[in-house]
Amino acid sequence: MIARFFLALGLAAMMVVASFGTYVYLSGRQSKLTAAPQKPTAATPRAQAFKLPGTIYLAQSGALYSLSVGRFHQLTGEEGWTQPSVFPDGGYMLAVKQNYLYSDVYVLERFGAVHRKLTDNNAYGRLADISDRHWSFYPRLNPDGTQLFMSYDAPKFGYDVNLSVWAMPLGGSISQGRLWTISNDYTGGDVQALPVPGGGIIYTKYSYGPDGNLTGQLWFTNRPGSVGRALTDTDQDCSEPSLSPDGHLLAMICTYQKQVSHLVFASWINTNIGRLHELITDQVVAQPTWAPDGSGIAYLAPAVAAGPFQLWFLPKDAYDAPPPSPTPVPTPTPGGPYSGTLPTPTPAPPVAPPVIKPVQLTTNNGFDATSPIAWAL
Amino acid sequence: MLGKQPGRRARASRRRLNLTRTAVLAVVALSLSVVAGGFAYFLPAATLAWQATGQVVSIPSPTPSPSIEASPSPSPVIKVPGDFTVLLLGSDDDSKFEADHVLTQSMILVRVRPSSHSVVMLSIPRDLYVQFWRGGSGKIDGAYSYGQAGGAIATVERDFNVHIDEYIWIGLLGLVKLINAIGGIDVVTSNPVMDDFYPNDIFSQYPYDYSRVAVLPGPQHLDGLHAMQYVRSRHGDLQSDIGRSKRQQQVLLAIRQKAKQVTSSDVNAVAAALGGEIKTSISIDRVIDLIPLASTFDNPDAITQIVMVPPLFHGGGPGGSLTPNWPAILALVRQYFP
Numbered sequence: 001m002i003a004r005f006f007l008a009l010g011l012a013a014m015m016v017v018a019s020f021g022t023y024v025y026l027s028g029r030q031s032k033l034t035a036a037p038q039k040p041t042a043a044t045p046r047a048q049a050f051k052l053p054g055t056i057y058l059a060q061s062g063a064l065y066s067l068s069v070g071r072f073h074q075l076t077g078e079e080g081w082t083q084p085s086v087f088p089d090g091g092y093m094l095a096v097k098q099n100y101l102y103s104d105v106y107v108l109e110r111f112g113a114v115h116r117k118l119t120d121n122n123a124y125g126r127l128a129d130i131s132d133r134h135w136s137f138y139p140r141l142n143p144d145g146t147q148l149f150m151s152y153d154a155p156k157f158g159y160d161v162n163l164s165v166w167a168m169p170l171g172g173s174i175s176q177g178r179l180w181t182i183s184n185d186y187t188g189g190d191v192q193a194l195p196v197p198g199g200g201i202i203y204t205k206y207s208y209g210p211d212g213n214l215t216g217q218l219w220f221t222n223r224p225g226s227v228g229r230a231l232t233d234t235d236q237d238c239s240e241p242s243l244s245p246d247g248h249l250l251a252m253i254c255t256y257q258k259q260v261s262h263l264v265f266a267s268w269i270n271t272n273i274g275r276l277h278e279l280i281t282d283q284v285v286a287q288p289t290w291a292p293d294g295s296g297i298a299y300l301a302p303a304v305a306a307g308p309f310q311l312w313f314l315p316k317d318a319y320d321a322p323p324p325s326p327t328p329v330p331t332p333t334p335g336g337p338y339s340g341t342l343p344t345p346t347p348a349p350p351v352a353p354p355v356i357k358p359v360q361l362t363t364n365n366g367f368d369a370t371s372p373i374a375w376a377l
Numbered sequence: 378m379l380g381k382q383p384g385r386r387a388r389a390s391r392r393r394l395n396l397t398r399t400a401v402l403a404v405v406a407l408s409l410s411v412v413a414g415g416f417a418y419f420l421p422a423a424t425l426a427w428q429a430t431g432q433v434v435s436i437p438s439p440t441p442s443p444s445i446e447a448s449p450s451p452s453p454v455i456k457v458p459g460d461f462t463v464l465l466l467g468s469d470d471d472s473k474f475e476a477d478h479v480l481t482q483s484m485i486l487v488r489v490r491p492s493s494h495s496v497v498m499l500s501i502p503r504d505l506y507v508q509f510w511r512g513g514s515g516k517i518d519g520a521y522s523y524g525q526a527g528g529a530i531a532t533v534e535r536d537f538n539v540h541i542d543e544y545i546w547i548g549l550l551g552l553v554k555l556i557n558a559i560g561g562i563d564v565v566t567s568n569p570v571m572d573d574f575y576p577n578d579i580f581s582q583y584p585y586d587y588s589r590v591a592v593l594p595g596p597q598h599l600d601g602l603h604a605m606q607y608v609r610s611r612h613g614d615l616q617s618d619i620g621r622s623k624r625q626q627q628v629l630l631a632i633r634q635k636a637k638q639v640t641s642s643d644v645n646a647v648a649a650a651l652g653g654e655i656k657t658s659i660s661i662d663r664v665i666d667l668i669p670l671a672s673t674f675d676n677p678d679a680i681t682q683i684v685m686v687p688p689l690f691h692g693g694g695p696g697g698s699l700t701p702n703w704p705a706i707l708a709l710v711r712q713y714f715p
Contacts, residue, residue, distance in 0.1 A: 011403060015410040022414025029642040033635070034561035043537045049379065101589050131573040135591050153571060153591075159569040159612040186615035188569030191594065206568040206594070212622070212686055213614065214568040216594060218594040239595055257566050259627060284563060286596040301596075306635040308598045370593040 022107065037308050037350065037366025040065045050353035052313060052361075053293045055110075057084040057093065058300075059371035064095060064112060067311070067361075077110025077334065084367055085140050086110075086376040093374060094112040094118075094139040094148070102133040105150060118148060119174060121339075131146035131156070134195040134305060137163065138365050140185045142195040147179070148172055149201060162189030165203050167224065179207070180222045187214060192372070196220075202231065202241045202250070211235040213257055218250075220271055231273045238276075240372070242297075244290045250295055254278075261285050265319060279319050280358065285313075286369035291316075300369045308366030311373075422648035428532035432526065456715045463487045463532055465627070466521060469549055469578070479548075480645045481529060482609070483572040484498075486539065491670055493595050495679035497713040498629070501621035503687055506698035507536045516698050521546075526656065530638070538707055539714040542597055543659045549609070550579055551654025555632070557649035559639060562604060566597045567624070572610040579605070591613065604628055609624040616619045682715035 016305030030280040040060060055068040062078040076095075080103075083096040085199035092107050092115055101120040109115055118139075129143040139150040148170050149161035162185065168177035180201065183189035192201045209215045216239035221228025232238040238254040250268040253261045254276070267274030283301040286309060290297055296316045300309040416423075462565035467483030481503065488497040503518040510531030511524065520532035530541050549553070556562055570592040590606045599607065608628050614620035639647065659667070674680065689709065694700040 007399060007402075011406045014403070014415075015406050018407050018410035019417070022411045023418050026415060026642075027416040032640070033638055034558065036562070036645060103591075130587055130589060132588065135571070135589075136595065137591075147396075156573070159572075159574060161573050161613055163569055163571065186613060188571050188594065188613060191569060204594070208615065212619075212621065214614075216568070255565050259630065261565050265414050283564065284596045299640035302563055302598070304638075305629065306638065308561070309596075366598060369597040371596060 008068065009113070012336075020186070025349070035364075037061070038363050038364040039074065040067070041074050042365065043362075051299075053291060053295060054091050056289075056298060056311070056377075057086065057374040058311065059368040060366055061368075062098075064108075066110075070258075072109075072173065075108070082371040083138060084108075084374040085372065086374045087141055087352075088143055088145045090113060094141065096137055096139060097122070098135075101130070103134045103135050103137065105139045105148065116319075118170070119150075131161075135163065140193055140195055141170065142167075143197050147195070149195055151189065151191045151193065152177070153189070155179075160185050163191055164189060165190050165193040165201065180224045181219075181221060181228070182225070192220075193242055194243060196243060196271070197247050198271070204239040204241070205230075209257070215257055216255075218252060218273070222271070232276070236276070238264065240287055241377055242243065242288050242290055244370075245292055245294050249290075251290060253288065254283050263288055263297070265297075277319070279314065283358075285375050289373040289375050292375055298373055298375060300367050300373070302361060302362055307320050309369040310363065311361040312358045312365060313361055314358040315356055318358070348357040384685070390698075401606070414415060419644065422644045425635045425648040429684075430657050430659055430664055432656050432658050433667055441583050447467070450677065455491045457490065459492055460488065460713055462539060463489065464533060464541045464544040465629075466522065466526070466529055466544060466546040467552065469550070469610060473484065477523050481521045481546075482518065482549075483489070483622070484517065484529070485625070486537070486541075486631070486710075491673075492577070493679070494673050495677065495681070497675055497681040498626055499534070499713065500626060500682045500685065501537075502618050502622070502690065502699050504694075504697065504699045505685075505690060505701055506694040507532060507701065510657065514695075516696070526658070536703075537695075537699075537710050537714070539710060543657065545657040545659070546655065547651075549605060551651050554650035554654065555647065556601035556604050557601070558646045558703075559632070561598050561600045561634045562628065562635050563596065564607065564627055564631050565598050566592055566594050566606070566607060567627075568597075569594050570607055570624075571613045572608050574607075574612050575606065575610055591646040597630075599628075604631075616686070617682055619686055619693050624680075626682045630682075633674075683709070683713070685709075 021134055037060065049113045055066050058065050059082040062080045064081045064084055066073045066075055073270050075288050080098045081095055081312050082098060085094045091154050093110060095106055095108050096103050097106055103117040104121050107116040107118060109345055119136050121134035135153045137151045139148060141148060146169065150166060152166040153161050156162065159164040162183040163179040164179055164183045166177045167180055168174055172340045181203060183191040191206050196202060200220060202218055202220050204216045205219045206214055206216055207241045215234045217234055217239045218226045218231040218238050218241055219230055233258060236254045236286050237257045238252045240253050243253045248263055248268055251263065251265045251271060255263045261284045262278050263280035264276050264278050266276050267294060284299045288297050288299040294316065297314045301312055303310045304306060465485040465487055466481045468479040468481050484501040484503060485498040486501065490496065501517060503516065505517045506514060507517045508514050508522065510528060517532065521529040526544050529680055530544055533539065534541055570590065572590040575590040576588050577586040578584040590610050592603060592607045592644055608621065608625045611617045611621045677682055689706050690699040690701045692699055
């Protein structure tokens with residue numbers, strides 16, 4: 001009788017522990033989907049990152065980070081900072097600070113301290129309307145560092161709010177600014193201006209294609225207010241241009257109007273674009289950026305399907321293959337001339353060029369894929 | 378004396394515990410406890426699933442549909458056993474509206490074809506001027522407001538000459554919470570979506586307030602709030618509701634892509650996100666059957682996305698509505714929906 005009592009007691013205790021334990025175990029499991037991205041400073045990148053030259057600037061969760069000598073440093077608080085761009089002389093950088101109503105362009109020290117505010121896009125006064133405020137995005141300086149190019153939502157007419165490319169003196173104000181591009185109505189406008197050596201800008205213009213779909217196209221213009229000319233076709237849907245340090249190669253992304261984003265490059269000679277070559281087609285690529293020493297291209301892409309964006313690096317060998325090996329010739333036979341038929345040289349087996357894969361530099365971050373990467377020596 | 382021996386032994390034997398029986402008892406008790414613990418954990422999700430699924434819809438008898446002949450189409454779709462049609466309904470369910478008397482900002486007919494692992498999605502413009510199932514006319518987004526899901530289904534069945542097997546309704550806030558509960562989605566946004574008059578009615582105490590929106594172009598990871606801004610904004614789009622419908626289909630497919638990664642550890646969060654924000658006629662049994670099926674729709678080329686554009690309709694209808702070109706619409710619908 002006593003044995004049965006203890007058995008019942010033991011079983012009851014075990015049941016309580018097991019059911020409670022199961023509940024606690026299930027509650028304690030962490031969802032992999034909703035895990036917040038790690039701060040870049042929480043983990044160092046993989047060893048390969050140490051080979052990257054210079055300093056890379058990126059944005060995540062409204063903060064700017066730098067990656068230098070294999071270590072991340074947080075430069076600003078999580079205060080809406082995005083879209084860093086380094087001055088041509090490397091002394092300072094531009095960045096956008098955005099809130100839910102407007103955004104402004106700032107000059108920052110390379111360690112993140114605010115040096116100067118360049119725009120004032122808020123609206124003041126009791127009678128200010130919500131649409132009196134403005135957005136500034138994608139700031140870049142021209143090669144001599146005197147003109148600030150940016151996308152700015154003016155002029156706008158009621159519901160028709162489009163970004164256009166503007167340029168203003170670095171030390172001036174938007175009232176001294178000049179409208180460089182005429183954006184198409186109701187498209188979102190012109191973005192990602194990239195000043196090129198020799199003058200002019202490459203930028204992304206949005207327009208309605210023949211099928212009525214909105215699509216991106218790279219354009220070039222060399223003076224304010226001119227129409228310029230298209231560099232890519234509407235059905236290629238290309239955007240996010242980046243020019244190589246020598247100025248002869250242009251990287252971009254193209255989506256072909258699908259939910260994909262391929263890394264594409266083309267030659268860029270005398271403001272003429274060459275044939276497009278696809279480099280990466282199996283990832284959702286964003287913000288390709290050339291290394292300042294020409295050693296490769298950094299970009300953002302998810303590491304897992306539908307995941308947050310990580311930093312990747314594609315070494316130069318992937319797109320700049322070594323020249324093919326020379327055609328084999330028959331080896332001379334020692335012992336003097338031979339009058340018979342010469343043996344047909346055995347062709348060397350074709351050597352497939354080594355497949356250079358991109359290197360994943362981070363694993364648990366969530367970089368802002370709408371923010372261009374800045375990279376300086 | 379001798380006769381008492383077996384009885385005593387039997388009693389002694391009964392008092393001793395049988396090892397096998399004890400072990401079996403312990404295993405059964407342990408299993409029951411684990412199931413009970415699991416049941417307690419999944420109870421909120423199970424409750425929501427029970428409440429949200431298997432909604433009984435009374436589809437009112439529609440008024441006879443007008444005898445409109447469809448334009449000649451290549452060939453009408455053939456009914457295949459197992460294929461079914463779902464009407465997806467998305468609503469503004471903010472404080473401007475009474476509960477269940479909301480407009481449907483989004484109405485998408487989806488034909489699911491398990492036989493060929495393909496899907497067809499057809500977005501119906503919310504401003505399409507139609508005959509309601511109960512008589513009278515108006516924009517199709519009002520059908521749900523007048524007759525809830527049954528009214529919307531009856532109206533679409535009547536006007537588009539299709540049979541709808543199931544419906545799913547989701548509120549705007551539910552969409553935001555769902556996307557957050559699955560950790561955000563990856564979308565290649567088609568263009569900068571700029572809107573100075575975006576309704577600030579979900580998280581504001583002033584439901585008629587406006588906000589500014591700037592969703593930048595290109596590949597990006599969107600949280601629920603920004604995904605909602607992307608699919609809802611229409612002022613900056615020349616195609617207004619048509620452009621918005623295209624974006625809605627992009628986001629739906631992105632949710633489907635991410636949903637493939639949902640595990641049991643996400644179930645409660647997803648259930649909590651959708652509490653009161655989703656309703657469907659699909660029974661819980663069928664949902665369980667469909668979950669593994671969803672992961673087989675992997676080929677992007679097997680997903681046909683259709684957004685109705687002119688000449689399927691033209692503007693200038695009553696109250697800013699769109700006047701349908703029924704012969705052309707019915708010809709299109711007949712190709713994909715039985």
